Amino acid sequence: EPEVTQTPSHQVTQMGQEVILRCVPISNHLYFYWYRQILGQKVEFLVSFYNNEISEKSEIFDDQFSVERPDGSNFTLKIRSTKLEDSAMYFCASSGGASDYSRGTQYFGPGTRLTVL
Amino acid sequence: ILNVEQSPQSLHVQEGDSTNFTCSFPSSNFYALHWYRWETAKSPEALFVMTLNGDEKKKGRISATLNTKEGYSYLYIKGSQPEDSATYLCARLQGSSNTGKLIFGQGTTLQVKP
Numbered sequence: 011e012p013e014v015t016q017t018p019s020h021q022v023t024q025m026g027q028e029v030i031l032r033c034v035p036i037s038n039h040l041y042f043y044w045y046r047q048i049l050g051q052k053v054e055f056l057v058s059f060y061n062n063e064i065s066e067k068s069e070i071f072d073d074q075f076s077v078e079r080p081d082g083s084n085f086t087l088k089i090r091s092t093k094l095e096d097s098a099m100y101f102c103a104s105s106g107g108a109s110d111y112s113r114g115t116q117y118f119g120p121g122t123r124l125t126v127l
Numbered sequence: 128i129l130n131v132e133q134s135p136q137s138l139h140v141q142e143g144d145s146t147n148f149t150c151s152f153p154s155s156n157f158y159a160l161h162w163y164r165w166e167t168a169k170s171p172e173a174l175f176v177m178t179l180n181g182d183e184k185k186k187g188r189i190s191a192t193l194n195t196k197e198g199y200s201y202l203y204i205k206g207s208q209p210e211d212s213a214t215y216l217c218a219r220l221q222g223s224s225n226t227g228k229l230i231f232g233q234g235t236t237l238q239v240k241p
Contacts, residue, residue, distance in 0.1 A: 014170065041226050052131075053216065053231040066228060101171070105226065113178070114159065114225025118171040 012036040014119035016102050022125045026091050031122045033085045033102030041065075041105045042085045043116060044077065046098040053101070059085065092126045099123050129153055131219050133232035140207050141240050147203045148235040150217035154198035159220040161229060162191055162202055166213045174202075174215075176225075207239040 015034045023029050035042050044056040058065040059077055067075075076088045085104075089096055100123075103116040132151045140146050152160065159178045165171040175184040180195040188205045204211055214236045218229035 043228070045229070045231075052233050053218075053229075055228040055230070058226070058228055060226070065226070068228075113176045114220065115161070115173045115176055116229060117173060118163070120168065120170045 012117075014102055014104055014117050016100075016119035016122050018122060019120065020123045020125070022127065023092055025094055025126055029089050029092055029124060031087045031089075031100050031102075031124070033087075033119055034083055035085055035102065035104030036106075036117055037083070039104035039106050039117075041116075042077075042079065043103040043105075044087050045101045045103065045118075046070075047101070047121075048095075048098045056087075056100075089124075092124075094126050097124055097126045129219060129221055129230040131217060131230050131232040133215075133217055133235050135235060136233065137236040137238070139238045139240065142208060144207050144239075145203065145205045146207055146237065147201050148215060148237075150200045150202070150232055152198050152200075152217075152219040152230075152232075154195055156223075157195045157198075157219070158223060158227070159225060160193060160200050161218045161220065162200070163216040163218070164189075164213050165216055165234070171216060202235075204237070207237070209239045209241050212237055212239045 017032045042059040047053045057067040057071045074090045099121045101121045102119045105116045162174040163171040177193040182193040184191050191202045193200045214234040216234045218231045
């Protein structure tokens with residue numbers, strides 16, 4: 011069964027460093043998302059991406075964040091200068107789109123745990 | 128701002144017990160509600176997408192109902208098994224199509240003791 015994969019599973023970085031989190035969505039999906047969960051808090055939306063551009067972004071997704079689909083298979087989230095408060099589990103998700111049979115189900119990857127020291 | 132709430136926060140039951148949890152959400156401009164099952168170190172697994180008032184969905188021993196007028200959904204597990212131990216998340220879709228963002232509740236963590 012197709013699945014969303016994410017690498018690495020755990021990333022430790024120093025404050026101020028750049029990190030890139032990688033995701034491989036399900037191959038025929040058209041819509042891509044990043045969410046995160048800070049420990050003890052709710053899973054929260056960061057950004058959605060369609061047709062090579064951002065569809066929607068949250069207030070969290072400021073100029074330090076960027077997303078890219080560089081090669082038609084990978085979907086990346088870059089944090090340019092990490093802060094302590096960026097420590098969280100980051101989830102990638104993909105969906106088939108408005109007319110897909112799964113009624114917009116978003117399929118999630120296992121997450122990347124980012125620890126900023 | 129959408130606020131989705133789940134209760135209880137955690138639940139401990141014995142194997143064979145049936146259980147249920149609640150997801151509450153604002154009922155205005157409702158489009159869809161998603162339920163996920165999330166085991167530690169694994170991907171959240173999609174259980175149901177519910178759209179219509181009165182919807183009932185079933186997957187094995189797990190079922191869910193939806194009331195969009197009053198803004199709640201119930202998830203039921205019949206005859207809980209240790210492998211049902213997980214966090215169950217509900218999320219309301221925000222937007223006017225099924226490609227919008229999900230607004231999550233805090234989850235209900237279920238522990239089933241053998």
